[in-house]
Every structure is written in C-alpha cells, then in structure tokens.
Amino acid sequence: xxxxxxxxxxxxxxxxxxxxxxxxxxxxxxxxxxxxxxxxxxxxxxxxxxxxxxxxxxxxxxxxxxxxxxxxxxxxxxxxxxxxxxxxxxxxxxxxxxxxxxxxxxxxxxxxxxxxxxxxxxxxxxxxxxxxxxxxxxxxxxxxxxxxxxxxxxxxx
Amino acid sequence: xxxxxxxxxxxxxxxxxxxxxxxxxxxxxxxxxxxxxxxxxxxxxxxxxxxxxxxxxxxxxxxxxxxxxxxxxxxxxxxxxxxxxxxxxxxxxxxxxxxxxxxxxxxxxxxxxxxxxxxxxxxxxxxxxxxxxxxxxxxxxxxxxxxxxxxxxxxxxxxxxxxxxxxxxxxxxxxxxxxxxxxxxxxxxxxxxxxxxxxxxxxxxxxxxxxxxxxxxxxxxxxxxxxxxxxxxxxxxxxxxxxxxxxxxxxxxxxxxxxxxxxxxxxxxxxxxxxxxxxxxxxxxxxxxxxxxxxxxxxxxxxxxxxxxxxxxxxxxxxxxxxxxxxxxxxxxxxxxxxxxxxxxxxxxxxxxxxxxxxxxxxxxxxxxxxxxxxxxxxxxxxxxxxxxxxxxxxxxxxxxxxxxxxxxxxxxxxxxxxxxxxxxxxxxxxxxxxxxxxxxxxxxxxxxxxxxxxxxxxxxxxxxxxxxxxxxxxxxxxxxxxxxxxxxxxxxxxxxxxxxxxxxxxxxxxxxxxxxxxxxxxxxxxxxxxxxxxxxxxxxxxxxxxxxxxxxxxxxxxxxxxxxxxxxxxxxxxxxxxxxxxxxxxxxxxxxxxxxxxxxxxxxxxxxxxxxxxxxxxxxxxxxxxxxxxxxxxxxxxxxxxxxxxxxxxxxxxxxxxxxxxxxxxxxxxxxxxxxxxxxxxxxxxxxxxxxxxxxxxxxxxxxxxxxxxxxxxxxxxxxxxxxxxxxxxxxxxxxx
Ligand code: FES
Ligand code: FES
Numbered sequence: 001x002x003x004x005x006x007x008x009x010x011x012x013x014x015x016x017x018x019x020x021x022x023x024x025x026x027x028x029x030x031x032x033x034x035x036x037x038x039x040x041x042x043x044x045x046x047x048x049x050x051x052x053x054x055x056x057x058x059x060x061x062x063x064x065x066x067x068x069x070x071x072x073x074x075x076x077x078x079x080x081x082x083x084x085x086x087x088x089x090x091x092x093x094x095x096x097x098x099x100x101x102x103x104x105x106x107x108x109x110x111x112x113x114x115x116x117x118x119x120x121x122x123x124x125x126x127x128x129x130x131x132x133x134x135x136x137x138x139x140x141x142x143x144x145x146x147x148x149x150x151x152x153x154x155x156x157x
Numbered sequence: 158x159x160x161x162x163x164x165x166x167x168x169x170x171x172x173x174x175x176x177x178x179x180x181x182x183x184x185x186x187x188x189x190x191x192x193x194x195x196x197x198x199x200x201x202x203x204x205x206x207x208x209x210x211x212x213x214x215x216x217x218x219x220x221x222x223x224x225x226x227x228x229x230x231x232x233x234x235x236x237x238x239x240x241x242x243x244x245x246x247x248x249x250x251x252x253x254x255x256x257x258x259x260x261x262x263x264x265x266x267x268x269x270x271x272x273x274x275x276x277x278x279x280x281x282x283x284x285x286x287x288x289x290x291x292x293x294x295x296x297x298x299x300x301x302x303x304x305x306x307x308x309x310x311x312x313x314x315x316x317x318x319x320x321x322x323x324x325x326x327x328x329x330x331x332x333x334x335x336x337x338x339x340x341x342x343x344x345x346x347x348x349x350x351x352x353x354x355x356x357x358x359x360x361x362x363x364x365x366x367x368x369x370x371x372x373x374x375x376x377x378x379x380x381x382x383x384x385x386x387x388x389x390x391x392x393x394x395x396x397x398x399x400x401x402x403x404x405x406x407x408x409x410x411x412x413x414x415x416x417x418x419x420x421x422x423x424x425x426x427x428x429x430x431x432x433x434x435x436x437x438x439x440x441x442x443x444x445x446x447x448x449x450x451x452x453x454x455x456x457x458x459x460x461x462x463x464x465x466x467x468x469x470x471x472x473x474x475x476x477x478x479x480x481x482x483x484x485x486x487x488x489x490x491x492x493x494x495x496x497x498x499x500x501x502x503x504x505x506x507x508x509x510x511x512x513x514x515x516x517x518x519x520x521x522x523x524x525x526x527x528x529x530x531x532x533x534x535x536x537x538x539x540x541x542x543x544x545x546x547x548x549x550x551x552x553x554x555x556x557x558x559x560x561x562x563x564x565x566x567x568x569x570x571x572x573x574x575x576x577x578x579x580x581x582x583x584x585x586x587x588x589x590x591x592x593x594x595x596x597x598x599x600x601x602x603x604x605x606x607x608x609x610x611x612x613x614x615x616x617x618x619x620x621x622x623x624x625x626x627x628x629x630x631x632x633x634x635x636x637x638x639x640x641x642x643x644x645x646x647x648x649x650x651x652x653x654x655x656x657x658x659x660x661x662x663x664x665x666x667x668x669x670x671x672x673x674x675x676x677x678x679x680x681x682x683x684x685x686x687x688x689x690x691x692x693x694x695x696x697x698x699x700x701x702x703x704x705x706x707x708x709x710x711x712x713x714x715x716x717x718x719x720x721x722x723x724x725x726x727x728x729x730x731x732x733x734x735x736x737x738x739x740x741x742x743x744x745x746x747x748x749x750x751x752x753x754x755x756x757x758x759x760x761x762x763x764x765x766x767x768x769x770x771x772x773x774x775x776x777x778x779x780x781x782x783x784x785x786x787x788x789x790x791x792x793x794x795x796x797x798x799x800x801x802x803x804x805x806x807x808x809x810x811x812x813x814x815x816x817x818x819x820x821x822x823x824x825x826x827x828x829x830x831x832x833x834x835x836x837x838x839x840x841x842x843x844x845x846x847x848x849x850x851x852x853x854x855x856x857x858x859x860x861x862x863x864x865x866x867x868x869x870x871x872x873x874x875x876x877x878x879x880x881x882x883x884x885x886x887x888x889x890x891x892x893x894x895x
Contacts, residue, residue: 016437016458023457027412032404033397035579036456037530038613042824045530073397094395101387101790104798105225106394107401107530107579132833138824140530140580141225142801144835146794 002062006031007075017063021055022046024062025072033073033110037138044137047111048072049079054118073110076117092154093117100150104141112137116151125155207236207318213342213356215240215247220306222251222551223390224581225798226853227791228303230388234787235307238381239315239374240322241339242355249389251553251575303787304755304849316371318362325361326353376785376846385790390577402549402576405536405608411440413599413609414459416468417448417591417619420817421676423470425449433462442466443599450599456610475676475817480625483814484521487627487648487673496646496669499657503665508642512633516704520630520693520877524812525623525682526819528827531579532616535596538606543570545606548593549578551585556593563597582802583681589621617827618819622812623682624650625675628657628693632701633665640701640716641665647693648673656686659694660723660752661716677814683802684854687753691858692807692865692879695749699866700875703892709748709866710736722845723750726759726780729841734761734778741765744775745891747866749859756783756850760800760859762836764867770886774804774836774864782843783850792852793840799856800838805829807861811880 003012006029013028022039025031025048034057037045041056048057049071071079077094081087090098093116103109112135119126119134126134131151139147208216217233229249237247319339326344327334330351337346345352376383393399418425428449430442438458443450449468453459509515535548537560544564550556553573561568578585596609611619626648633642642665645657649672657668682688702712710731717723727750731737736746743765750759763776777800786792809828813820821827865876873889 019455019457023455026406027455027457030406030408031397032400032406035401035530036403036532036610038824040613040823040825043530043613077396090392090395097395098387098391101391101794103225103391103394104227104794105223105530105578105580106390106399107577109394110397113395132831135832138530138829138831140528140582140802140829142798142835143794144801144830144832145797145838148832148835 002066004062004065004068004070006070007072007078008069013062015062018061021048021050021057021060021062021065021070025057025070031072031074035107035110037108037111042138043108043111044115045108045111047114047137049076049114049118052118052121054115071114073114076114080117091117093120093150096150096154100146100153102143102146102150104139104143108137108139108141109143112139112143112147116147120151120154126151207240207314209318209355209359209362211356211359213243213246213354215242215342215355217247217249217311219249219251222549222553222578222581222585224551224578224585224853226795227388227390227788229390230386231303231787231791232307232311234381234384234386235303236311236315238379239312239371240319240355241341241380242315243341244381244386246342304851307787308849312373313371316373317368320368320371321362321365322355322358324365325358329353329358329361382787383785384788386788388791394577399577401531401579402536402547403531403534403579403608403610404576405547405574405606407606409605410536411452411454411603411605411607412456412459413443413450413452413596413607414456414463414612415448415450415595415599415609415615416463416466417595417615418470419618419819420470420473420475421678422475423447423473426469426471428469429467430462432465436462436465441602443602445595445598448595450595450609452599452603452607456608460612473676473817478676478814478817480523480814483625483675483677484627486675487521487625488519490671490673491627491629491646491648494671496671498669499651500666500668502667503642505642505644505665505667508665509631509633509644512642513636514634514638514704515631516700517629517631518697518700518875518877519627520696521627522625522689522692522879523810524625524677524679524814525688525806525810526617526620526812526821526827527580527582527584527623527682528613528617528620528824528829529578529580529582529584532613533584533592533611533619534609535592536606536608537564537597537600539564539600540604542566543572544597545572545574547574547576547606547608548596549576549581549585550593551578551581551583552587555587556590559590559593560597563594564601582683583685584620586681589680591619591621613823617812617821617823620812620819621678621680623688624679624686625677626689626693628690630693630697632663632697632704634704638705640705643667645669645693646671647690650674650679652681652685656690656753657694659698660720660750661698661713662719663716676817683799684753684857687751687854687858688803688806688861691749691751691753692861695751695859695862696865696875696877699747699862699869703869708737713748713750722757722782722843722847723752723759725845726750726757726782726843729780729843730759730761730778733780733839733841734763734776736761743767743871743888745867745870747863747868747870749862749866751855751858753855753858754851754853755848756781756852756855758782758796758855758859760856760863762860762863762867764864764871766868766871766886766888768888770888772808772868772881772886774834776837776839777804777860777863778839778841779856780841780843781850781852781856782845782847783852783855784847785844785849786842787849789842792842795852796840796856797838799854800860801830801835803857803860804834804836804864806857807864807879808834808881811883 035045037043041059046058233249438454451463538545600607628647631644
C-alpha cells in the first residue's frame with residue numbers, strides 16, 4: 001500500500017513499491033499535466049515537487065515518497081497562492097511565463113515551471129550562472145532565451 | 158438559396174488533379190456534412206473557415222495543427238483583420254478532420270513552388286503520387302500555414318465575410334453598400350447613425366453568395382496584423398491543462414509498450430513472453446509483423462514486462478551496415494557517376510579546365526532524429542464499428558484515413574480528437590506513420606482505448622531520419638583570383654530542389670546529385686534539405702573568400718549585387734552584431750545567410766573557445782526578411798526556436814548506424830542544448846513587403862555554418878563534418894580577417 005498526498009488530496013493505492021511516481025501520477029491518478037520525456041531523469045519534463053522540492057518523477061519509486069506531499073503543475077497555484085477566493089489563478093512564475101509568451105509547443109513547460117519555481121524559492125535573485133547550473137531541463141522548441149528573460153523579470157521584481 | 162450552387166472562397170475539393178487557387182466549387186454533400194457537424198442553432202456559416210454566432214462571437218477554424226508555432230493566433234489574426242472583427246470576440250479552433258477542411262491551399266502553394274509538395278517526399282516516394290491524390294492531406298508543414306492558408310484562405314474568407322455583412326446591412330437599411338463601413342464587428346451607416354453587429358447580420362449573410370473576388374486590405378489598413386498579440390494557448394500551457402496526444406486518458410484505458418525490430422524492416426521470428434505474462438496488470442502480448450507489444454493497465458507495467466520478453470528478428474542483410482559503410486557508399490556513388498542535374502550555368506567544365514587555381518572540399522552531415530519533446534504515441538479506441546483516435550499529428554485527415562484502412566472502417570466512422578502537439582519538426586508529417594500503424598493494430602483486438610507510447614529510446618531508434626548527406630565542392634579561380642566556377646556533387650535523396658542553390662554571382666555553376674539509398678528510413682526534418690546544404694554552401698563560400706583573400710562579409714556582399722534582400726539582412730545583422738568591430742580576446746564572428754521557404758535569414762554567431770578547447774556560442778544576431786510580420790512576437794519566437802534547434806544539431810546531433818541499427822538511445826547520447834548553452838539571441842525583422850515567407854524553418858539552416866565559420870577564425874580548423882562535438886578544437890593565432 002502506498003500512501004501519499006497529491007495536490008492536497010490523500011491517496012492510498014495498492015501498487016508496486018518500485019512504480020515510478022510519474023506513472024502513478026499519470027496512469028493511476030489520471031493527472032496528465034506532468035509529462036513523460038525520457039524516463040531516465042535526463043530532460044526534466046516530469047518534474048514535480050515532493051515536499052516543495054523539485055524532483056524528476058520518472059526515477060522516483062513511489063515507495064520513496066511515502067507520506068510525502070506531492071505537488072504537480074495542476075496543483076501549483078493552489079499550493080503557492082492558497083485557495084482563498086481572492087487567490088491569484090496563476091503563480092508569479094506562471095504569470096511571468098504568460099507575460100513573456102514563453103511556451104511554444106508547451107510540452108516541456110510543466111517541468112520547466114516546477115523547476116524554476118523551486119530555483120526561485122531557494123534563490124530569489126539567481127545569477128545567470130545559477131540559472132545555467134540549476135536548470136538543465138530540455139526544451140526542444142528552444143524557449144530557453146525566454147525562460148531566462150522570464151526568470152530575470154521575477155528576480156528583478 | 159440553392160446549396161449545391163453555392164461557391165466557396167476556398168475549395169477543399171480540387172477536381173481533376175488541377176490546382177485551383179482562390180475560388181472553387183465545393184461538393185455540396187461535403188458542405189452539408191460540415192454544416193451538420195458544426196452548426197448548432199443560432200450559428201451560421203459565412204464561409205467554411207469562419208463562424209459568426211448570433212452573440213457576435215467569431216470562430217476561426219484552423220485546418221492546421223499547433224506544434225508550438227502559434228499558428229492559431231497568426232491565422233485567426235489574418236481572418237479577423239480582413240473582416241474587421243473585434244479581436245476580443247475572436248477565438249480559433251482546430252478544424253475537424255473532414256474533407257471540407259482539407260488543406261488545398263497548402264498543397265497548391267507547394268505545388269506551385271516545387272511541382273510536388275516537397276515535404277511529402279517521404280519514404281514511399283511521394284513524387285510518384287499524383288497531386289490529385291494529395292489534396293486530401295490536412296497537413297502542417299513546410300512553414301506553409303501563414304503563407305498559404307493565411308494569405309489565401311483566411312484573408313479572402315475574412316474579406317468576403319466583411320463584404321457580405323456590409324451587403325446585408327445595406328439591404329436592411331436600403332442604402333447603397335458604399336455608405337456603410339465596418340469597425341470592431343459592427344457595420345455602421347453614418348448618415349442614419351445606425352449600426353448592426355455582425356451577429357445580428359449573420360443569419361442573412363449565410364444566405365448570400367460569397368463575392369467572386371473580395372477586396373483585400375492594403376497593409377496600411379491593417380489593424381490586427383502586424384501586432385504582437387498574445388497567444389490564446391499560453392495560459393493552458395502553463396497550468397498543465399493543455400492536452401497533448403499522450404494525455405488521452407480514461408479509467409478503462411490500457412497502455413502498450415512496444416519493441417520494433419532494431420534493424421529497420423526486420424520481421425519478427427519468435428517471442429518468449431512467459432515471464433512477462435505472469436506479471437501484474439498484463440493483459441496481452443501482441444505479436445506484429447516487425448514487433449512485439451505488451452498491453453497492460455499501466456504504461457510502466459507494460460514496459461517492465463516488455464523488458465522481460467525475449468525476441469528474435471529475421472536477418473535482413475543489413476546487420477553489418479555501419480555509418481562508415483554508408484559514407485563510403487556515398488563516396489563511391491559520387492565518384493562513380495556525374496549524377497542528375499540540379500543546375501548548370503555557364504560552362505563549369507571548361508572554366509574548371511582553364512582555372513588558374515582550384516580548391517575542393519568534401520563535407521558531410523549525419524542522420525538526425527527529430528526527438529520531439531513528446532515521444533511518439535497514439536491512442537485508438539475501437540468500439541461499435543467505429544474508432545476514436547487521439548494522436549499528436551501534423552496531419553489529422555491523413556491519419557483518419559490510415560486508421561480507417563487498417564481498421565477496415567469507413568473514414569467517416571473514424572473520429573480524430575484534436576490535441577496539441579508536443580513538437581513536430583517534420584516527424585508527424587504524412588507517411589511517417591509507424592506509431593499510428595502499430596497503435597492501430599494493437600488496439601484492434603480491444604474494445605477499450607489503448608494508448609501505445611514509444612519510449613524515448615523507441616522514439617530515437619524508430620524515427621524517419623534527416624538524411625545524411627555528403628557533398629563534394631570545388632571552386633575555380635581566374636588569374637586575378639576571382640572565383641569563376643562553383644561545382645557541387647552531393648548525395649540524395651533530395652526533397653526540395655533548390656536547397657543547394659547559391660545566390661552568389663559565380664558565372665559557371667554545376668550542381669548535381671546522386672541518389673544513394675540506404676536502409677535507413679528518411680523524411681523531412683525541420684527545414685527539409687536546407688539544414689544540410691546551407692552548412693555546406695555557406696561554409697564553402699567562406700573557404701572561397703579565404704582563398705580570395707577577402708573578408709567573408711564583404712565577399713558575400715560583392716557577390717550578392719543581384720540579391721538586395723540578401724544584402725539587406727546581412728547588413729542589418731552585421732550592423733546590429735557590431736561585425737568588424739573589436740571583440741573580446743578569443744572571440745570571433747561567423748556569418749551565414751540562406752533563403753528558404755520564402756524567407757531570407759542572415760545569422761552572425763559570436764563564438765569563443767576556451768583554453769581547454771571548450772566552445773561557447775555567446776550570441777546569435779539574426780535578421781529575417783519574411784516579407785511582412787503577421788505577429789512580430791511569433792516571428793521572433795520562431796526564429797529563436799529555429800536557431801536553438803539548429804544549434805543543438807550542429808553541436809551534438811548525430812545518429813550513428815552500427816550493425817544496421819541506431820546507436821543513440823536517449824538524451825544523454827542524443828543531446829540538446831540547455832540553459833547553459835543557450836546563446837543570447839537578437840532578432841531583427843526586415844519588412845520588405847514582399848510575399849510572405851515561412852517562419853517555422855528558415856532560421857534553422859544558417860546557424861551551423863555561422864558557428865563553424867567563426868571556429869575557423871579562432872582555430873584555423875575548417876569543420877566539414879558535423880556535429881562539432883566530434884572535433885577537438887584548439888585555439889591558434891586568429892586567422893586574419895581583412
Ligand atoms: S521524463 Fe523524467 S526527466 Fe525526462
Ligand atoms: S515548448 Fe516545446 S519543448 Fe519546450
């Protein structure tokens with residue numbers, strides 16, 4: 001039995017201990033905002049937060065997140081902005097992504113946004129080197145120049 | 158009115174294999190189907206492409222897939238501007254995959270440019286197909302959407318709608334039409350001060366005959382086109398709600414993992430799935446001609462079980478083939494014959510014989526995979542003699558036909574569900590159908606939806622690759638050191654003739670190719686043949702400049718006297734990049750320029766090489782002449798995208814064949830640039846006012862040569878084979894640039 005919380009909802013599932021979190025989220029819970037890109041922690045498309053920290057869910061067995069709080073892209077605004085009636089619909093990072101029209105195909109962006117959110121939580125004013133070092137997500141469409149601009153707009157905020 | 162006599166601005170039915178641009182009769186039955194499918198009560202069609210609701214909302218049906226290029230935005234801007242719609246009231250929707258929306262304009266556009274749509278030259282050799290058979294392709298490719306669907310269909314549809322609405326209002330008021338004008342989705346009559354919203358007029362307008370030749374606006378009258386308007390698809394792409402093909406989901410869904418013969422085309426001989434079948438959640442192991450699939454109630458379970466299946470594939474005779482053999486075959490074939498003519502100008506042979514000096518160089522580039530961020534996948538649900546399909550494709554209508562034929566269904570019983578594409582780059586074009594074919598065969602035995610997913614390894618090893626090409630170039634010079642002759646012999650297949658053409662005024666030219674087939678399946682890859690040939694030609698022109706003792710920029714400018722648009726983009730890029738000015742120590746700039754898909758792009762790469770040989774591309778300055786920018790922000794985005802795509806390929810991209818199969822597996826050995834390798838990119842749009850050029854592809858071709866030309870200056874090493882990572886770079890005294 002695996003017990004964990006996703007986006008504030010408690011789950012208890014009878015699944016194999018070694019099933020990767022990614023496939024639990026996608027195929028067992030039907031939450032499809034978290035993407036499959038490589039399956040070997042090489043691209044970042046599957047990034048989610050486990051207890052607030054960005055991890056690549058394709059290589060995290062479900063047994064490793066026992067009792068953890070997991071946030072996926074669908075639950076990010078709720079986790080950060082709360083659920084009061086006046087809470088903003090998008091997080092600052094998501095809003096910056098809209099302002100800078102970052103996504104192209106968009107497929108990598110769930111993971112990108114989860115990774116950037118974690119980066120900025122720990123380092124609100126990252127240098128270019130910090131960004132380069134801590135953000136290794138792949139965007140096949142080449143949104144990376146805009147990702148940098150959007151991050152800078154938040155850092156300067 | 159008599160529906161059968163009704164004429165449409167854009168016909169989707171092209172009769173007799175001819176190309177009809179502009180107006181054409183639509184088969185009435187088709188029109189009825191579309192009306193029944195799309196028009197609910199209170200909604201009226203003015204044309205097949207636009208819907209105006211009684212509440213004054215406008216829906217633009219876009220017959221293309223969104224792969225990230227913002228096409229819904231650009232196309233609806235074009236229609237909305239011509240109809241003088243209030244942009245706030247306009248939404249775009251993907252057109253359903255029915256014949257009515259088939260992409261006649263795209264096909265015609267290509268046909269007029271190339272004879273036969275270049276991007277359709279897939280593995281089955283579309284050149285043999287009659288264009289008549291291609292008109293039912295609802296495809297997105299060749300940087301074509303805005304140029305053809307937009308310029309022709311959308312603008313005419315919008316303009317016609319506006320004229321019809323004015324006509325309706327004029328009739329109601331009983332005033333001459335030229336006393337009426339339109340603004341923000343209303344028709345106004347000044348003298349009486351009255352007005353009608355488009356929605357109020359829609360029902361009447363639907364009864365009217367569309368004008369034969371609607372009047373299009375002059376660019377000076379545009380009030381939507383040319384603006385950097387936000388894309389409507391962005392919000393759902395930042396909160397995880399945008400649905401891609403791979404996101405199709407239902408509670409009863411099953412998932413399939415597949416192993417296709419690693420040597421292309423090998424048949425499956427035997428399978429041992431005993432262990433796999435005993436695992437949890439496994440529903441079935443399915444043997445197909447060239448593959449085996451495991452179907453389970455969870456993708457991971459399917460994949461884990463598949464890892465425990467042992468398979469034997471038949472020998473095809475290609476088991477010994479390596480990349481080195483393929484390039485040796487290219488060399489052999491190039492040496493063996495003079496090849497097929499692409500261009501002969503002047504007398505290259507004579508000029509070569511009389512030359513006072515010659516240089517020659519052999520260039521080559523490897524196969525490349527597309528590696529869209531969303532791996533190949535397809536969900537098919539067979540039920541009640543019908544099928545539902547979810548898949549990310551550049552060609553919904555083609556897939557509908559494909560699934561119907563494999564599933565023995567009538568096309569009308571196959572429903573394509575529109576989804577976003579996690580990248581396309583040519584991988585999801587017609588004929589690159591292995592994921593569709595396998596998924597359909599797998600799902601055929603079930604009555605629940607079955608989602609087949611290629612793992613990243615499958616995606617990279619079962620692609621239709623950007624062709625590897627070898628190109629042997631020679632140039633000849635007269636006694637004064639002027640270049641007199643350009644000779645190029647390269648290997649095909651070629652998909653879009655013209656990629657190897659050069660704009661430079663060299664009097665004698667001989668460009669020929671030899672088709673050298675291999676067992677590796679090939680297809681269009683972002684920019685089709687241009688990514689290879691621009692690397693060859695823009696590198697070799699630098700070699701010629703070097704031999705002539707001229708600066709690469711000045712040399713190009715001299716030879717481009719007849720090409721003012723090329724000169725202009727070079728000038729703009731050079732001025733912005735500060736070309737020719739002092740650079741930090743160890744930095745150099747390389748240039749390349751190329752015309753493709755109607756756009757002309759100059760790129761200047763500023764590059765450095767560290768003491769450890771570490772290459773860094775600091776900045777790319779780009780100038781693009783795409784005629785006119787519909788949405789400048791989208792232009793900029795597509796240019797950034799194209800440069801980064803081309804840069805990943807130039808630095809790292811290589812698919813190697815060993816023992817008949819692909820060596821590379823996943824992103825570590827088929828690498829992409831990330832934040833750390835992303836250069837600063839400056840984009841300048843040059844509005845020449847010429848015909849619209851494409852955007853999705855033209856920025857990709859020049860970047861490789863721009864970078865290697867800069868590397869030459871820093872190292873004296875002329876990189877003639879990609880990727881760059883295979884070369885050890887050592888800084889030397891910079892090569893003098895005059
Ligand atoms: S899918 Fe997890 S890192 Fe790529
Ligand atoms: S936006 Fe397409 S992969 Fe990043």
